[in-house]
Amino acid sequence: MSPLEYDYTIIGAGPAGMAAAITARQHGLRVLILDEQHNAGGQIFRNIEGIEKNLNSEYRKLGDEYKSGWSLVKEFKKCGADYFSERSVWQIDKDLGIHHVSTNSKSFSSSIPSYIKTKNLLIAVGAMERPMPLPGWTLPGVMACTAVDALYKTSGLVPDKDVILAGSGPLLLLIACRLLDAGVHISALLDTNQRFAILKASPFLPQALRSFSYLKKGISMMQKIKNAGIPIYTGIKSIEALGKSKFEKVRFKNGTEFIELSAGMLLLHNGVVPNIQITRQLGCEHRWYELQRYWEPVADDWGNTSLDGVSIAGDCGKISGSSISELTGNLAALDTVYKIGAISKVKRNQFSQPHRKELSYHKAVRPFLDKLFQPGKSWLIPEKKETIVCRCEEVTVNDIRQAISMGAQSPDRIKSLVRCGMGPCQARMCGLTVSEILADARNISPEEVGYLKIRSPIKPITLGKLAEID
Amino acid sequence: MFRKLHKNSETIKIWFEGSSLDVEEGQTVAAALLSEGYLFFRNSKISGQPRAPYCMMGVCYECMLEIDGQSSQQSCLIPVREGMNIRRQN
Amino acid sequence: MIEKQADVVVIGGGIIGISLAYGLSKQNAKVLLIDKEDPLLTASRGNFGLVWVQSKGEGMPEYVEWCIEAADKWPQFSENLETETGIQLEYAKNGGLEIWLGDEEYNTRVNFIDKMRKQSRSGTYDCEMLKTKELQEMLPEIKLGEEVSGGSFCPHDGYVNPLNLVKAMHKGFKLSGGNYYSGQSVTNIEFLEPGFRIHTENNSYIAEKLVIAGGLVSKKLGKMVDIDVPVGPERGQVLVTERTKKILPFPATRIRQNFDGSFLFGNSNEKVGYNIETTSEVMKKIAIRAIRTFPYLKNLQLIRSWSALRVLTPDRNPVYVESKTCPGAFAVTSHSGVSLASVHSSNLGEWIIEGSHQAKFEVFHPRRFDVPKTA
Numbered sequence: 020m021s022p023l024e025y026d027y028t029i030i031g032a033g034p035a036g037m038a039a040a041i042t043a044r045q046h047g048l049r050v051l052i053l054d055e056q057h058n059a060g061g062q063i064f065r066n067i068e069g070i071e072k073n074l075n076s077e078y079r080k081l082g083d084e085y086k087s088g089w090s091l092v093k094e095f096k097k098c099g100a101d102y103f104s105e106r107s108v109w110q111i112d113k114d115l116g117i118h119h120v121s122t123n124s125k126s127f128s129s130s131i132p133s134y135i136k137t138k139n140l141l142i143a144v145g146a147m148e149r150p151m152p153l154p155g156w157t158l159p160g161v162m163a164c165t166a167v168d169a170l171y172k173t174s175g176l177v178p179d180k181d182v183i184l185a186g187s188g189p190l191l192l193l194i195a196c197r198l199l200d201a202g203v204h205i206s207a208l209l210d211t212n213q214r215f216a217i218l219k220a221s222p223f224l225p226q227a228l229r230s231f232s233y234l235k236k237g238i239s240m241m242q243k244i245k246n247a248g249i250p251i252y253t254g255i256k257s258i259e260a261l262g263k264s265k266f267e268k269v270r271f272k273n274g275t276e277f278i279e280l281s282a283g284m285l286l287l288h289n290g291v292v293p294n295i296q297i298t299r300q301l302g303c304e305h306r307w308y309e310l311q312r313y314w315e316p317v318a319d320d321w322g323n324t325s326l327d328g329v330s331i332a333g334d335c336g337k338i339s340g341s342s343i344s345e346l347t348g349n350l351a352a353l354d355t356v357y358k359i360g361a362i363s364k365v366k367r368n369q370f371s372q373p374h375r376k377e378l379s380y381h382k383a384v385r386p387f388l389d390k391l392f393q394p395g396k397s398w399l400i401p402e403k404k405e406t407i408v409c410r411c412e413e414v415t416v417n418d419i420r421q422a423i424s425m426g427a428q429s430p431d432r433i434k435s436l437v438r439c440g441m442g443p444c445q446a447r448m449c450g451l452t453v454s455e456i457l458a459d460a461r462n463i464s465p466e467e468v469g470y471l472k473i474r475s476p477i478k479p480i481t482l483g484k485l486a487e488i489d
Numbered sequence: 490m491f492r493k494l495h496k497n498s499e500t501i502k503i504w505f506e507g508s509s510l511d512v513e514e515g516q517t518v519a520a521a522l523l524s525e526g527y528l529f530f531r532n533s534k535i536s537g538q539p540r541a542p543y544c545m546m547g548v549c550y551e552c553m554l555e556i557d558g559q560s561s562q563q564s565c566l567i568p569v570r571e572g573m574n575i576r577r578q579n
Numbered sequence: 580m581i582e583k584q585a586d587v588v589v590i591g592g593g594i595i596g597i598s599l600a601y602g603l604s605k606q607n608a609k610v611l612l613i614d615k616e617d618p619l620l621t622a623s624r625g626n627f628g629l630v631w632v633q634s635k636g637e638g639m640p641e642y643v644e645w646c647i648e649a650a651d652k653w654p655q656f657s658e659n660l661e662t663e664t665g666i667q668l669e670y671a672k673n674g675g676l677e678i679w680l681g682d683e684e685y686n687t688r689v690n691f692i693d694k695m696r697k698q699s700r701s702g703t704y705d706c707e708m709l710k711t712k713e714l715q716e717m718l719p720e721i722k723l724g725e726e727v728s729g730g731s732f733c734p735h736d737g738y739v740n741p742l743n744l745v746k747a748m749h750k751g752f753k754l755s756g757g758n759y760y761s762g763q764s765v766t767n768i769e770f771l772e773p774g775f776r777i778h779t780e781n782n783s784y785i786a787e788k789l790v791i792a793g794g795l796v797s798k799k800l801g802k803m804v805d806i807d808v809p810v811g812p813e814r815g816q817v818l819v820t821e822r823t824k825k826i827l828p829f830p831a832t833r834i835r836q837n838f839d840g841s842f843l844f845g846n847s848n849e850k851v852g853y854n855i856e857t858t859s860e861v862m863k864k865i866a867i868r869a870i871r872t873f874p875y876l877k878n879l880q881l882i883r884s885w886s887a888l889r890v891l892t893p894d895r896n897p898v899y900v901e902s903k904t905c906p907g908a909f910a911v912t913s914h915s916g917v918s919l920a921s922v923h924s925s926n927l928g929e930w931i932i933e934g935s936h937q938a939k940f941e942v943f944h945p946r947r948f949d950v951p952k953t954a
Binding site for chain 1: 592614616618621624742745746749750753759760761762818819820821844856857858859862863866867869870876877878879880881882883884885886
């Protein structure tokens, strides 16, 4: 086999990718894993090795779940997979040739971009923040909650002034607690969840009780936030970030009155959604998950997508958290190990049994959580029409609505009229919102409306590097 | 905007807009600049609005800077290296 | 559903259709524009944005003249459209270039220009060859690659933002009282002798005149009114960079710089059927050529690409035809919809409404493709 050909290539060294690599290596497959970050761990276990080594006091605060990641990373590092860090995949060909490039291209001494062939591909790129467009969200000083969490994990940095958190979802609670532990002053929490959401979610509670540890954790986080005396505003109606050239204060509607609060930073979080940039470029089929309002690649219970040889695992398939990510990584790898002929079908099913059992335990809580934290319409489609939807091209809700009134019936037509999705981020920040607005205007489901067409380059590549590819 | 939770002795020298900065190794360019108090990274090419990193994970592209002469690099993905020359693109 | 009535129904909302619809409505016809909006087949969204004369019409001098007429009319057309709609077209007409690598390409071009001059009715062809030194003098801010052997310059050439152009004409159409119906797929056309009833899945439209401007779908639509529209797909891929400092003042067929500073790189001519994927092989070829032309470009970041299907007739020149058995039904197709927008929205409309200029358009009849029977 030539050095650049693999049995199994995994994109993403988070829990799903690492678990898959370990499993595949146990059965002797030739494995490559590509990841954009400097260190393995994905987002959940971001910089876990670095923290354990350099920030041990913080590491100890981070809890058992995080620590379980440490042993996973250690096992991954010795499993014998080829591991290219700081690599961005910019195109995957139909025959599963993978084009990737270093995240850091130095101008005059660029390393040759790489191309590898693989028999099987696992996409384990995880999730990203659901966009939460609101007036002023492009101001410096407004950041995603998970961004501040990443800064804490990779650099031991925390906001030095007070912060206001806004949004909804389990991660919002988790990050709030983390910030509290780090000594950050949270001056308010704006809960955008619908009032009495818990009542709506209660039908799923009995099932959720099977994975009681999740619920227990959730309750203890909420208690911690309450005990810290953080003012919590619930069922709020509209949020605006205000400031001249950076964030200075937030203005929101609580019931009928408007409240303004100053702070150093505004941190937003409206749940996470699968990162489908690569699966879209490849041409995998996707389906709409109505409850949590996102697209996920269509896949069977081994993670096999609609394309031969391509499977998914972890949060890029369905948002489920790190435990499920590891388990789906194992299952995807086992199926590939079987397909490649290293084990029999019987063995595959046998090895997968304990993973499936554990999976059903962790999955039990998901319907409840997904319903409890169902995103509300006003957070999916900004009410103020001057709100920027496409940050790269500064395209507003109004611009998009105008394109629709000109007869645009598809996201791509809207794009051709107002340029949303043409910027460097290639619709990662605006794609979902564009589909929501169009679906709302046409009174149909986003599933019918579809999504913008995603093409290569999945990540920017210089013309020079493109000219040098194999 | 940000403070460090710890003191670290191992620093390296990088350059930002012509000024030298002593920053910790092992962090990304974006994190290093934020920790040194630089919030605004670029101007929107449409209106000139000031922009700063938003997602810190390679999704939003607000953190793009010129690094060692190469334009439009996602500074939240790139670790600092000794002697690195970083500039805004305006 | 209430049947809609008009003087003219135009089928196809891309650049050709909207140019015609816009022009007709400005000539006071009541016009309905119906459009399917099929993502596979929308050629107008894949346009490079050249308003071009150079290189077109080999073997058909009347087409060269038509292109020049269109280019001459473009500045006024652009100004009027901008004033009317407030939409900036980002149009410039300072001439355009083709840049040649190596002696063979240069000499081939010399021969081509000679041929075009000989075939012209005026005995001239406005395209001059430039040696590398002269070409470089025109481009003081960007250095030519070593393999560049020269260029050819045509003063008629220019460029525009094709998306804004389509958008502006849609707006202008609406302002002139036109009606646009999207999401409409034509299932059947009845000839009412005179007039037409056009059926879509859920609607029907009646008009005295019908214009088929459906791009690759025109073939199927044309059959419904006994017109042969011989079109087929040819794929082209384009690469787009980040916005950067403005340094290229003239457009070239394979490289141009937008008003906003981003560069566009093309072109490819691929016969791959109905496939609009972008491929690394072609992207690489485009990148290589661009860098050979201007080495400076190698450090620009590509942030996106597109791929679309050109609508091509066998000789790549337009087809304008009225049905013989269903008079009042017309078909219009050209892969130079942008360049010809100025005349499609004026002269062509007159032909459709009044029948004037008929003789002028005879040369574009599809009968020119009929293989003559051997004796």
